[in-house]
Amino acid sequence: MGLGLRETKKLQTQREIWEAAIRMFVERDFDDVSVAEIAAAVQVSRKTVFNYFATKEDIVLSPMEAHVDDAARVVRERAPGETAVAALRRDYLDRLAQRDASVGLNDAPHVLAVMRLIQTTPALQVRAFAFHQRAQELLERELAAQSGRDDVTARVAAAQIIYTRAALVAENLRRLFAGEPADAVHPDASADAERAFDLLEKGLGDYCGGP
């Protein structure tokens, strides 16, 4: 059924806009590149850029869109008998092993440049958090559907899971930004993850100095 010429061109134009924009954002800075300049670089009208991306921020962040329901899907598609947290731990460690960008362990220069762009631009950082919120909602729904429990517990559990993960990713990125290669960070990242998921499962009871 192959994509028609129109669909093909649309995808290509979107990619061209995206590539030019990212290149310019990285070279200079997010706030120092106007949408007009991006449009000019791709020989396209300013309006067309907004046609493909709702906001300037979305040019950078829209690729993250596809990963919003990652956590919920991992829980949904886990093997019978496996607990939700166990499935998420397994998935996270897999991604670490694959040096996946979504867990902040990909040190390819262009990936790292985009990550740094997001972390150093307040507008992008703040928008990136919205994705966590959405991810939490989707996971919450999944947990509530699976266990017969009430919504509040599912909500709290989802929050703990999503933001534990976010904290681990942030730590990985911090070290990559400091110049350490992904392969060098991987062992610690794995150990950190094991500990963090242990905390999730067993609680903070034995942390913070108290029986």
Added chain:
Amino acid sequence: MGLGLRETKKLQTQREIWEAAIRMFVERDFDDVSVAEIAAAVQVSRKTVFNYFATKEDIVLSPMEAHVDDAARVVRERAPGETAVAALRRDYLDRLAQRDASVGLNDAPHVLAVMRLIQTTPALQVRAFAFHQRAQELLERELAAQSGRDDVTARVAAAQIIYTRAALVAENLRRLFAGEPADAVHPDASADAERAFDLLEKGLGDYCGGP
């Protein structure tokens, strides 16, 4: 030492701007009120509004600024022998009992109106999340300083704590928005909180169909 006349007037002007803006935002909508209109309502130049508030969003959210280090302070100032999580649990339950707005259990109409304003305006919601991020960083620093543990564990623990709390507050607000009075919500809110802090302390191990 009394505030000079200048200081007094500044605080008063700021308050006037804030009150007019909130009233207009609630009556109409955040996006349907321009800063120019707010300035006109207070008989002040548009620039002066930006003089007091860095951004339009800050007019609504700046009062939250004072609460950013609440969690870190509770941990810092807890009685010797009390665990960090226990101190946070106690503090949260206290605030529930006081129907404090910061835990989403204040049903005074104007408070609720502002809460609804934040939750229904994407730009505000997203900015509110930035406060959680800051709160997490401050708590992380506090936890890392107190226990001799490594930074990653402190970061993960801080994330779990802050967002557990956020999830509880969100649930309280959801019920107030649905029309339930704060006094009616309080018993469940307390029970939810106990369960959530139990989850924090004992982990999700026994949740989500564990072993």
Added chain:
DNA sequence: GAGAAAATTTACACTGAGACAACATTTTAT
């Protein structure tokens, strides 16, 4: 393959946020 129909791109104009500079006003200090 030519032309009608549908979708997309473009040009143009408009609103509103936020920054900046030069100037006026008010407050504080001497």
Added chain:
DNA sequence: ATAAAATGTTGTCTCAGTGTAAATTTTCTC
């Protein structure tokens, strides 16, 4: 009372984002 410092004002500028109608391109149909 007056000089100095801080604040408020005015006007201007850039840029994000929206709406609309015209022009162009693709697809469909005969």
